[in-house]
Amino acid sequence: MNTPAAIEDFILNGHLHYVPHVSIDCAIFGYHEQQLKLLLIKHKALDDWCLPGGYIKRTETLGQAANRIVLERTGIGNLFLQQFKTFGDPDRAKTNSFDEEKWFKATGVRFNKNNWLIDQTISIGFYAITDFEKSVPKPDMMADDCAWFDLDTAPHLDFDHDEMVKEAQHTMRVQLYHYPIGYNMLPEKFTLTEIHALYETLLGKKLDISNFPKKLIALGLLKKLDEKRSIGAHHSPHLYMFDKEAYDKALKEGVVLS
């Protein structure tokens, strides 16, 4: 798929198969045991890292396109994926790092200022959350590398991608109050302490211990199991799991968790 011929065909004829002027960029957050990471790619022709992205096939819905892009980069399909904002500042591609001719040179295709990839592009931002331990990052055909970075110490990103990450995180934090999140990020059976830690990490702040998990139980999203985890002689907390049917309904319709 990433042969020079395939790359050349994408550059020269991509506008016949993809919608021109519109791209998708994905802020893919990875959670595991209180660590929050961000998936980044290193484009062949850029000095800085940036978010994974791609174009929308003319036969795809936006959600299908975003799912495909996330699946290609992480190896995981159908994870929690939400559109958060569309970015269209006219100068969003004018960065020090991005050079159109260099970009073409990296592909081996002759530079053409009328190429569909060069004209003004508006980008639809999606964010996803997954367990980074379960993913296998893979660069796209135009990138040399794809890797997880700690969110707190992630490098400066190219284009308007720093702003995208900030907006994605803001939307994710608002949506934590309105959608159940956690299905992909916790073991199948978990303790209240574990789900509490997930929410605290995603929200980036300490929470009253009785807050979110109790609301999730009250809404029927979490069910208490007749099982305990044995941690020590005097400490064996109850295990919980998501009620998948109620969870999927809440994901579709939204709830008020706070």
Added chain:
Amino acid sequence: MNTPAAIEDFILNGHLHYVPHVSIDCAIFGYHEQQLKLLLIKHKALDDWCLPGGYIKRTETLGQAANRIVLERTGIGNLFLQQFKTFGDPDRAKTNSFDEEKWFKATGVRFNKNNWLIDQTISIGFYAITDFEKSVPKPDMMADDCAWFDLDTAPHLDFDHDEMVKEAQHTMRVQLYHYPIGYNMLPEKFTLTEIHALYETLLGKKLDISNFPKKLIALGLLKKLDEKRSIGAHHSPHLYMFDKEAYDKALKEGVVLS
């Protein structure tokens, strides 16, 4: 501006001035004294009504474009305006009502299947809320009419605009918990009963009387004035107004109101 020559120039050369393949559609909600309305336009070449919309100038940000469109249709600028979702189903324009040739005929310009307006278009949805009593609806150059409809009894809309309204309303209801809303929709000084009625109408449900307004006061968004409104001999409720500085800050940064 709406001369036949201007319309022809827009159709034939618009892709030089606007970003092709991308449009903006606006769900403009109007509130006044517990009534909630929706602004619709009647396109010359469509049987059904639809949302006001337009294209993005190559020099504009998305927010500037949406502001311009809302200002042109309502006569009001800088009202509460939020991007809520981008719509890109490949078949979103394939409706019974929409006929490309009829569309061109209505403009007086010769039909050309390669015209930039005909190719697949992805649309960015914005929603706005204003006081419908303050607006002066005005159709765009391709429409015969522009009018407010009661939201509850609004007609079926063309394209995917019914879905857009549903999504806009959903986002508005979620965002009511995270952004201060009301600045344009209430008199400068108002009672707690009036702001409570605004929230109930927008949320479409009854609220505990002590709920939203108290949170707004606690967050410093509402300030109590040393003035009362005289309603009857034994009923003179206190007046309140928004603290514009705190309000604008909350609008930018978000809060948790629930």
